[in-house]
Amino acid sequence: MDHHADRRAVPEHQEAVRGLVEAGLAAARRATTLPLAGLLAAAAAGVLAPRTLVADAVAGLDLPGFDNSQMDGYAVGAADLAGATPARPVVLPVAAPVPAGTQPPPLEAGTAAPVMTGAPVPAGADAVVKIEDADPPAFPDPAARAGVRFATPAAAGTFVRRRGSDVAAGDVVVPAGTPVGPPQLGVLVASGVTEVEVAEAPHVLLVSTGSELVPAGETLGPAQLHDANGAALTAALAQVGCRVTPRVVADDPAALRAVLADAPADVALVVTSGGVSAGAYEVVRQTLTDAWFGHVAVQPGGPQGLGTVTLGAPGDPPEVPLVAFPGNPVSALVSFELFLRPVLAAATGAGPAHRPRGRAPLATAVDSPPHLHQVRRGRLDPDGRVALVGGPGSHLLAHLAAATLLVHVPPGVAHLPAGAEVDYWEIR
Ligand SMILES: Nc1nc2c(c(=O)[nH]1)N[C@H]1C(S)=C(S)[C@@H](COP(=O)(O)OP(=O)(O)OC[C@H]3O[C@@H](n4cnc5c(N)ncnc54)[C@H](O)[C@@H]3O)O[C@H]1N2
């Protein structure tokens, strides 16, 4: 296609996809209550699906749950050490030690109780002197009737972690809108929360189109190939917190219509690959006559489609957004990175909307079609330069699998010499 002026700029298509998909996901969003035990089991199984709270989680317990020591040392009454100086140290008899996990009796005034980090500070004590600052600087045998010397005063509160100083029972411990990651899961458990309200993972109907396609693992006939896009896009969608129903359809509008009509009722988004360019059997374009199909000024990922479809029986509301990617596997995945991943990551809370980005000099020169934004695959050299992995061809999936960067050559650039700086996105 040589009508360069007809191509949509990348940011324009990004905005169009964002607007449509954000609204569609918001309309389909459903909350569900999850037992924390379920989230924990999922995390233990290695599948902590990204989840964002839709309601505040309220602490059932104070955290810390009791005043406890921040150091291994002596629990004392600060008043007892008020006059301590190196010349006239205060000597206190040593009381019974307090290991973590035991509830000590109140501290007798004028004594010092050995207390371990995290163990309760006995009632009557209001400061902890760390063992290194006591004389002797080691705990005595509990059987010995020992004394301990303190050469300096301790302010009340020193090394005491107060009950409720992290969060108090009844406080919001993790507010709505927060993605549940490691610290959130930890504090939910610690503060006695047993269930949380989360948004259900958006359900995506992922349709790989092509009469040449054979599902993963099945035997290939002549001129057939395995459904790589179904596999790659399923993983890409799962990484941003979506549930996926994958389907493969032949280049036959009736077959595509049947898959749309049979879609699970809670599908919030349809993603297709293939069947959008200029061939004679472009099933997505031929079926979705109301959608926008055109070219975006990017390579790979030029031919794109965007619209809404009715799932279920004709006329059934509501319509859901449909994003149509080109069939070449690198084109499909690069399209996902450019247009869909940011919207989905932000909507599900699966992580930052944008991949980590950087800028570094090229290891070798690169040519680029000046009317297009070109996205190449690359890696960082040990010396910090960007080395390209493979050529620009959008069938080179193994090269994408070997790459760690998407390397951006902006529109308007026909050639960059070695050493020229390029922007990159880290894709793993
Ligand atoms: N005359 C023109 N031809 C093409 C143009 C054009 O502008 N004019 N654009 C080219 C570009 S760029 C791309 S990208 C592709 C996009 O084509 P489609 O989206 O229609 O995709 P298909 O033709 O169905 O497939 C393209 C290619 O990818 C393979 N494929 C498709 N699906 C899968 C899958 N699920 N797993 C693995 N491989 C898949 C398919 O076998 C083809 O090789 O069009 C160019 N042509």
Ligand code: MOO
């Ligand atoms: O725009 Mo296509 O996606 O180059 O291969």
